[in-house]
Amino acid sequence: MCMNLYWIWLLFNAVAWSFAILGFSGDLSEITWRLFGLSLFFILFFFMPLVKEKPVISTVLIAINAVISVIILFPQQGEPFNLFLLLILSLLIGEAYYQLSTRLASIIAIVSTIGVIFIILNKDLSATEISFILLYLVFLIAAIILYKQTKNEKDDFFLRYDVLLSEYRSLKRRVVSEEESARQEERTLIAHEIHDSVGHKLTALLMQMEAFRLTADEKDQEQIQSLKSLASESLEETRNAVKVLKSNEIGGLQGILRLIRMLETESFIRIQFSVKHGAFTVPLTGEQSFVIFRSVQEALTNIMKHSNAREAEISFEAPGGSVFRFEISNPVMNSYRFEEGFGLTSMRERLDKIGGQLEVQKTEEQFIVKGFIKLAD
Structure with a gap:
């Protein structure tokens, strides 16, 4: 522009x-x-x-x-x-x-x-020329001053709008965070109840069945062993259910897409996703998922701050299953040089910490953020 x-x-x-x-x-x-x-x-x-x-x-x-x-x-x-x-x-x-x-x-x-x-x-x-020139200058300056006042009021309006929009987004994030926290507390409470009631009773049942097996006749041993195995499986399934209820982490690319979709809704940015080469099935750890999400979030934040274009392209790929790559690009409309700020520096440090790498490019038409993470064998 x-x-x-x-x-x-x-x-x-x-x-x-x-x-x-x-x-x-x-x-x-x-x-x-x-x-x-x-x-x-x-x-x-x-x-x-x-x-x-x-x-x-x-x-x-x-x-x-x-x-x-x-x-x-x-x-x-x-x-x-x-x-x-x-x-x-x-x-x-x-x-x-x-x-x-x-x-x-x-x-x-x-x-x-x-x-x-x-x-x-x-x-x-001539007097006519002088009058025309002076009137022209007076009307010109008056019109421009009026325009400047109108422009300042418009800029002030948009500034207040941006502040209110930022407050709205912050409030929305806080509400979502509080809802998630309340939901997690409720899940944890249910997990404790299951662990303390069903888990303990199944454990006591297994102990009693083992004691009964020691005194039972030989003909009943097979049936008692079958009941004991069924109780053991029930106890194991109960423990797995408790672990799932206590877990608050959604790993893998699915969790990243869920979080980015929420950010897209809040920020009013048109985002085009492109998933290639088995990126959906790649086994990412919780820390890797978090770093990738933070990297994408920081790139989208930079778009909101420094770009007039409310659109971005995000692509994920895992060629050969050895590395996971991501790329975020958005159109730019100026030729100014950029300097890495705190956000990009933090992004680079996070990726370096888990064995990844970050690359930032700026062309005449696009601003591109690339990164990759090495996956475990």
Whole structure:
């Protein structure tokens, strides 16, 4: 989006200057220095994206371009006032109010106004021309200030919306976490009840049957042994049921997909899944599942923070059953360099701890996070 705006501003300036230079007159040397000034104007214009994060430097560059425009289009002997100067200064003032704060943008408006007034004072213009120029500047600045106020209110509205949305997501996660905690407590309570009642009674039954077997007749031994085996199997199944009830961990890729699906619902991101080469059946441990989920979650969090595109592609694969690979990619709309922050660094450390590796790539069109984990034989 930012790059598209840059090209739009460039197009507007190029068109305005194309018509403005048609009014150039004089000898070759005079036209030459004007063209040199025009070249300097566009050189500074091309520097603007590099200092976008430094508003003071941006203000200086735009102010210099305003002065250059006034100097280049200053009417020479016998030349009329070049009205395209007003259009070029309007573009500079508009760009300043769009990118900078009101205080810094006002500096550009003041510099441009002083330049136009300097031309009025040093050239013999008619009253009609002077009135038109002054009214144009007054209406332009008033309109841009009104636009800036409206834009600030809109930005404030979206900021409050994002804060409320973040609070809603946090509350939703907390509710889900509390529900899961209550559910787990209930499961644990049921497991204890089964263990303390059914488990103990089956154990006592086995002990009594063993005591009865020692005193029973030979003809009843086979039936008693069969009953004892049935009681042992029941006790083992009860113990397994207790273990399942106490377990709160869903391992494997299925658990990861369940957690990511919940994150997708909360974050309103369109996610395309791609599962290849037996990734569904790969035997992941609980720690591996947790690290993969946290890695995917961090990648999606980066998308929410730094990307305007609410979409991502996630792929899992386990070629040969020796490694588990995952890849998260999303489209990007800027060419800025990225630096690994705390989230990506933590992701890399988690993967290194379990023998994995992380790779982060940024192209002109995509931001890609890749990782793999070595699986046990």
